Amino acid sequence: MRHFLFMTFCAAALFAGDTAVVPVAWKNIGPGGGGWVQSILASRHEERTVFVGGDVGGVYKSLDGGGTYATYNDGLEDYYVECMAEHPKNPSIVYAGCQYGVYKSDNGGKSWNILRNGFPKKQGYSYSAPISTLTIDEINPETIYAGIGRPRPRKDGAGSVYRSTDGGANWSRVNDETSIPKDAYVTALQIDSRDSQHLYLCCQYGFFQSTDGGVSWKKTVDGLPHQSVRRMAVCRSKPDVIYISMFAKPGETPWSGGIFRSDDGGMTWRKASGGLIDSVGKGSWKLTAQYDCIAVHPENPDIAYTGGIAWVSDGVYKTVDGGKTWNRSLMRTNANPAYGWIDFWGPTIECMSMSLKNPDILYAGTPGNIYTTKDGGATWHEAYSRLLPDGRMATRGYEILCVRKTYVHPQDPKKIFVSCMDVNLLLSADAGATFRRVHPGKGMGTIFELVFDPDDARHIWGAFGEQDNTDAGAIAESRDEGLTWTKIGTPETGIPASRTANLVLARNNDGTRRLVTTVEKKGVYASDDDGRSWRICEGIPSVQGSLVLAAAPGKPAHLRCVLRKENTMYRSDDAGRTWRETGNLKTLGEMRALAVSPADPETMFAATREARRGDVSFMGGIHVSRDGGATWEELIKNRFADVIVIDAMNPNIVYAGYTDHPYHDGNIGSGVHMSMDGGKSWKPLNSPSLYNRNISCITVDPHDRKRLYVGTGGNTLFVGRVE
Structure with a gap:
């Protein structure tokens, strides 16, 4: 998602009409x-209970060791869960550290309350105090410490530690302003179990200790090669034994990363990296061996685990001799069973947790997977999905994908096509009970649009590209309902090498059909031979930025195209062959979606995000034009309206979806809303079962127009009926 900086902060949404929630049972x-x-947290109270925190999906809880999960986002105001901590005596009390602040649950994670009293004021376009780590005093569990910063991108530090002495109800910055550098991002924080006043802290400036409850801090780095410390693990039975991980500077020799150990409470350190991969590469830090999270056995300080987070050192490593030698326990070739369906990324370990009830049980989280071992790392099992013998995948309840588009096959209601960020195309032949993953090919990692051939049920066209590379893309076709794909729109056939993000099948006035696509930074292209050859269309300039393309369902030769950066609209009345500038979008925010009424091509609904052009800010929301775009009426104010859909059979029914960008405090969208009177009034469809309100797409099932498929930016897909 993009990050916009503006001078003013507006309310998330202002809705007209009855705002009573329509009771939709979402699945x-x-x-x-x-x-x-x-983040991942093995419960200290129950051997088979584990909590998982996503970067976009919120909180998940399993009661059976990762066999099944429930998602618990009730009360969360952002879905990025950096860390979690359990009350040492009361299993019902759980804390979550997110980018907006600290949340507390009194019912085992089922619902959450934000605890921000004492933290900086909420910010609309930045993070005021992102929580990086939490630690609870085991002697007095009402005392909690929170570190500030964002360890994953290694930024947004404030050199701050906050403390609460009343279970999180109130907070205050506890450290003085001189003992920790002002831009330090705290990566780990721990209380000495023997002394509540004694704390340990890790950041990019070293290992620090406090003996006065976090007020003053002293750096203790004797024996360390540099100061960039990442994570720590303290042995519960012998708390003077501490392990830390060090960040290795990319391209610098000798290698200076790995694991270090202290046997005197962090006063002195020695290298404990025997057997770890120590390769050094130039460029990305992921090409130099890196180790991050650590777990140490609560009774035996010589047994420890660490996770490799670089491409060249991925996997879980185990030592049984205090770091003298490490052996790879989990790697690409020995995960059992196989690798799950996420077999295209290596196991770079982002988080790890060991069960205190049974230290042979560990959980490891990666950018796409959850793995668990129940025998001290001898064998590992995937714990995020069920991979069936024929290659299909079935959910365990842990849904954490970002969906771009969803389609229902026009002739088979059980066949669903889901375009997702990072994992390509997912196909279901049983209404979402199971899925198959399809990877069309290099440079086609993301599907931006699918078009079904009305004359051949097995024939589908797709507009492909890469999420983070606008210079890659192609048009491809499938002749077997999406299982395999062949590129047909390439530089050799007339389409420049760039992202193709829109695709429509238009009809000429003589009944012949034409494929029309937008090519980012290059313009609009059309094909009259089902995609075998392409030519640029006249009348639309080749500009920087992306485009929005919309067809009029009731008039297939009528198309609209919006250049987002310039906020200008173009119109074609000959199925995309020629275009002319039309309408007036100067009072609208950035166009995110455009829907043309099937009853009247001059009536259009627009979903816009707030935008700033020059010195003027424009509010986002839902707008309607009934004169071809010459004038617009504001229906709803909303900073991030992203989706607008008109029911093809009843143009009075309109659906709107809202999201938010993830770069500021409290970034939950407004969910899904529905109008039954052409936009005059709106009702939310946000039942509690729709537990992700960042909406990326809405699809009306053509076989049952009361059934909606709603894609989200973090909990995959929801389906429900609007009665």
């Missing part, structure tokens, strides 16, 4: 897994 569906596991 979460998907393949399981596929998104970033940001």
